[in-house]
Amino acid sequence: MTRRIDIVEVGPRDGLQNDPANLSVDQKLEFIARLEAAGVRRMESGSFVSPKAVPKMADSPAVFAGLDRTKPTRHIALALNETGVRRAIEAKADEINFVLVAGEAFGRRNQGMSPQESADMLSHCAPLILEAGIPLSATISVAFGDPYTGDVDIAVVGGLAAQAQRAGVAELALGDTIGAATPWDVRKRIDRVRMEAPDVFLRMHFHDTRGAGLANVFAAVEAGVDVIDASCGGIGGCPFAPAATGNVATEDVVWMLERAGFETGLDLARLIETAKWLEGALGHPVASALSRAGAFPAG
Amino acid sequence: MTRRIDIVEVGPRDGLQNDPANLSVDQKLEFIARLEAAGVRRMESGSFVSPKAVPKMADSPAVFAGLDRTKPTRHIALALNETGVRRAIEAKADEINFVLVAGEAFGRRNQGMSPQESADMLSHCAPLILEAGIPLSATISVAFGDPYTGDVDIAVVGGLAAQAQRAGVAELALGDTIGAATPWDVRKRIDRVRMEAPDVFLRMHFHDTRGAGLANVFAAVEAGVDVIDASCGGIGGCPFAPAATGNVATEDVVWMLERAGFETGLDLARLIETAKWLEGALGHPVASALSRAGAFPAG
Structure with missing residues (x-):
């Protein structure tokens, strides 16, 4: 029995949100269509947050309006308050991913909330989402x-997870927003979250800012996590480390997993092709290793 | 008790050997001195191979002649036949690392030997090295x-390891010369080598060609390996993937290990400084993540 690992593609949201380039709605839709052609079935396709705070996602309603709904893809919308949730429901998001925050200082600056306030906001918004019949997931940002x-106290992460479970979240991601995680810490925080929120499925969201991205993916998969966020090309960067790389790259994660015998359902050659197309669209090179080195053994 | 992981710095050999830049002997000696100032105590400082095959290492005798021997550093010389061994002994290498090869095709092209011939050459050369009182280590190249x-048959790797042990090798590295390894395979091959060569210490040599470098380091450390090769800046590249990154970067490995509570004895800030100095000396950016993103928490 081949074990299946599902990749959630976050390039159109987390990737583009932090990229210096400005893609048009049509370019974003082409990016999404190329990802679907590569086998992506679940993807963060936009963010319903303040256009002032995140100008690159101001066009998310237009992107959602332009999606090809004949495809089987589940399009995830990100939200972090009631206004965002209402807009995401209106845009017919297939799933809403709510953002919790584990760091006090980051939370204040990123979304004007403390960790506890972000959890309370989730508890407030969850009924709206669930009553609309929309699957609800959440990401704990800066969880590492x-x-x-x-450093972020593991007890804060555990407490947020427990409150997310009570709010009805079906799947919870631990987000290493700035590339602070080591694989040893990944294991510890997964254990803690499982203890405090045993009924939620786990997903992991890693950035490769300090090179440990795939090490963290490996640790998570070994700990039994079956869902991993990644962005095509490894785009995404981090506003706090301008020269740093972004999310773990979809093609790098897929290569490592498939070479080790896991099944992802994704087409590596098409992902690499999409990463190369993306370099043209963004006007700069992307960070993924596979887009430079190619697969081994060669295709 | 803090667990200690020893890093063998391979930048001056494996790094510079594959870099497009040509450093002078003085620049190489400055690189080595900067690494020593960052705490490096064991380093591949040159290669005694055909100057025609590897022109960038033709000056290794001059580099070894210029080393500051008042420092406690153990300078390793690489060799792959009797001529190289004799030259390395003459250069007063503190240790000789002999190169075995696990791939038939790579072996033929890289050193004109099959795997078996490389092992026989080691058996032939080992007495020379041991009688000179020089510690003998070996690296199985393209072991993954x-x-x-x-793919390279794991039985070939196991067989080479057994013959290396019989020849008197004290420490054996599995070399992922081209970035083909996944952490799952790292675990398997370590187990196999331990079965077939239980008396040799293990060292691991990874390239980050496909992004899995630190994942492989993590797998090796978890499997009980205490010695890891790395190059400052992640220089090294690979002649078979011109745009690809090189060895795992010393500063990235050190950051991940020290953040997870291991001790390396290396000074991260000085390593990053050396990587930046190296960018100037080489005339191009280096690949390490830490040289771009800095440490977390910020030093």
Whole structure:
């Protein structure tokens, strides 16, 4: 029996949100269509947050309106308050991913909320989402470290997970927003979240800012996690480390997993092709290793 | 008790050997001195191979002659036949690392030897090295995949390890010369080598060609390996994937290990400084993540 690992493609949201380039709605839709052609079936396709705070996602309603709904893809919309949730429901998001925050300082600056306030906001918004019949997932951002204050207490992460479970979240991601995680810490935080929120499925969201992205994926998969976020090309960067790389790259994750015998359902050659197309669209190179080195053994 | 992981710095050999830049002997000696100032105590400082095959290492005798021997560093010389061994002894290498090859096609092209011939050459050369009182280590190159023929049989790796042990090798590295390894395969091959060569210490040599470098380091450390090769800046590249990154970067490995509570004895800030100095000396950016993103928490 081949074990299946599902990749959630976050390039159109987390990737583009932090990229210096400005893609048009049509370019974003082409990116999404290319990802679907590569086998992606679940993807963060936009963010319903303040256009002032995140100008690159201001066109998310237009992107959602332009999606090809004949395809089997589940399009995830990101939200972090009631306004966002209402807009995501209106845009007919297939799933809403709510953003919790584990770091006090990051939370204040990123979404004007403390960790507890973000969890309370989730508890407030969850009924709206669930009553609309929309699957609800959540991501705990900066779950491994806060760019302003350093380490994030594992107890805060555990507490947020417990409250997310009570709110009705079906799947919870631990987000290493700034690339602070090591694989040893991944294991520890997964264990803690499982203890405090045993009924939620786990997903992991890693950035490769300090090179440990795939090490963290490996640790998570070994710990039994079956769902991993990744962005085509490894786009995404981090506003706090301008020269740093972004999310773990979809093609790198897929290569490592498939070479080790896992099944992802994704077409590596098409992903690499999409990463190369993306370099043209963005006007700069992307960070993924596979887009430079190619697969081994060669295709 | 803090667990200690020893890093063998391979930048001056494996790194510079495959870099497009040509450093002078003085620049190489400055690189080595900067690494020593960052705490490096064991380093591949040159290669005694055919200057025609590897022109960038033709000056290794001059580099070894210029080393500051008042420092506690153990300078390793690489060799792959009797001529090289004799030259390395003459250069007063503190240790000789002999190169075995696990891939038939790669072996033929890289050193004109089959795997078996490389092992026989080691058996032939080992007495020379041991009688000179010089510690003998070996690296099995392309132990995870051959760029020409794809997968490398684990039985070949095990057989080479057994013969290396019989020849008197004290420490053996499995080399992922082209970035073909996954952490699952790392675990398997370590187990196999331990079965067939239980008396040799293990060292691992990874390239980050396909992004899995630190994942492989993590798998090796978890499997009980205490010695890891790395190059400052992640220089090294691979002649078979011109745009690809090189060895795992010393500063990235050190950051991940020290953040997870291991001790390496290396000074991260000085390593990053050396990687930046190296960018100037080489005339191009280096691949390490830490040289771009900095440490977390910020040093």
